[in-house]
Amino acid sequence: MSTSPSSAVAAAETDGPSSAPIRIGALVPLSRPGWVEAGRHVLAGLELAVREVDEAGGIAGRPLELLVRDTAADPQRAERAVDELAGLGVVALAGEYHSVVARAVAARADALGLPYLCTSAVLDALTEQPTPWVARLCPAQSHSWRVYADFLLGAGHRRIAVATQPSVYWAAGIRILRECLAAHGGTVTELDTGALSPAAVCEGLVWRRATALLLLAGSPEPSVPIVRAVRGDGRLAGVLIGAPAGQPEFAQWAALLGGDGAGVPFLRYLPERLGPPGARVGAALRERLGEAPSFVAFEGYDTVTVLAEVLRSHGTDRAGIAAAWPHVAVEGSRGRIRFSRAPGGAVWQWAWPPVQVVDRDPAAPGRFRVLHGGR
Template sequence: MQTDAMAGMATSGVDGSPVRIGALVPLTRPGWVEAGRHLLAGLELAVRDVNEAGGGPLELLVRDTAADPERAAAAVDELAELGVVALAGEYHSVVARAAASRADALGLPFVCSSAVLDALVDRPTEWIARLAPPQSRGWQTYADFLLGAGHSRIAVVSQPSVYWAAGTRILRDHLTLRGGSLIELDLNAPAAICDDLVEHGATALLLLVGIPEPAVPIVKAVRRDQRLADLLLGAPAGQPEFAEWAKLLGEDGTAIPFLRYLPDHLTALGARVDATLRDELPEAPSFVAFEGYDTIVVLADLLRSHGTDRRRLANSWQHVDISGTRGQIQFTRPPGLDLWQWTYPPIQVADRDPAALDNFRTRHTR
């Protein structure tokens, strides 16, 4: 497999040694391990493809963040000392925020693969670029889906987190301006949540919580409460995307819409990556695997054109114009964001098909 970004790069060090890229991924609990595994699979496949196409040698130095911001910051320090030219990866927004802050302080380019928090950095920076869409864009799209489906009285149950709090705020602001309302429920026992839903007359409940706890018992309680037979369950953060969700919930986990960052049709490169990852992963690759692959596509393009100097790489985001697995990738600095952002990453609302647990239905696109 070969793309323009993968061939013809002068990426070896002055002594012929591999060019090192640091990879931050959650591979152990309490991190979202399945997301981390998919992210790493995409990163590793892309590095392998670069090297086989003669564009290397690249070497990936992997560090497990385990969803721990302090651990991630320490990993950035370690990787910088080991001489990586750039950082790649991370899934959890709060962890990516810590990594981005440290990378900015050290002057280390970081392509954030999957984290969506708008405020990924505290100040304007040239060192950070992101492939995933900002949370505001994705969650506003999700709110539009809810309104279009006839849901204007929305309940949420959430755990304490900067990420969940930001999502709640985005949803409330967007819904309120369009005549909807958002009701925040206490994270009580599942039966009490069901009572609250009935009392408030909500027609949808969004799960801004982790898996397996407390998401799984809440879903099971709602599905078994006949008073809530017509209630829509939603999980905008993407929990139902992964096989663990289907394994734990079975049919109860279907018809729960979530956000994922895939186009209606993958590019030719994306189709080839999809076929390869299906052979290497125990389940179909998620959008996170494609984010990982596209991260290396971006870095390979920069290395080919601008060499291995960290400052030159960080000054070159605006020159990226490369076809990835999910579309043409270019970076700009949108108003309100203090980093370089892929301008138009694809956004879908999808769910698992009740008629076929392993199939996904696209419910809404942007």
């Protein structure tokens, strides 16, 4: 079906009888330098939920249709995609994994008056000013990374080093960790991966007598070579390697590192045990992906679940969708989802999804162990 942008917008914002699809714009990183594996999992969750909605009769007889755009982790490319999708008549935007990209999407959606449900980007400052148009499913970074800091402190770690790259996201994470650890006499030292080789990172750990190294950097580069170097350095046998951003969640990590990639704690946004709805969704995602689904795939699924419920209860008018955020109460794959706005908060937030600190079991790297939990 070929539809002009103007007629598409009219159709999308009209609640009258129609068999035309209800369009949702999906923004995901599907090419480098984006985290392609994460983008693929987000998209699998989005697509599975759309298929289930359509098989159940759609929204008042109208099917959902995803219009997918690859952001490639590029904020400017994402902004152009938002403009294009708005012109094509989408009633809402969904998705994105990279925080700096999601922030650009949120700003543009706010300017256009287009509802945006952020799937997987945790940066607290998703928008500069409060907006009624943006809601978020994943936890804010200040919440989940404090859970991770609690785990470190509980495990006796006070001298922390971070292997980092320049990024608003990584810088925010360092601030959170530093504040949490400083309150208990801990320290956080930065090791710049742009200036230091993996061998030099090892030397820095020895010199600073760090008990833990956190990978606040991309994967596979430079994180994988750093893990190999640390694991191969006998002086650092007792050093914990951690990755709060979740690099070890994905199959590529295990494929590249094998046993060296086990025992690296990371943040995962799943309950310790999935209920019947989550177990069913997990099985369907596994079939769709051909591998174990990450928590990111569940986030994608829950995003469409929320939007479908809003469309059923509040219609397809964009302003009506945005007004519905505080009234959402829907059972997702990981628990009941409701949105609220904390004092000073700029977006509507599910507070909170389940948060775990997990690692791959050294005895069986394909199996995950829950080390610490929070909410």
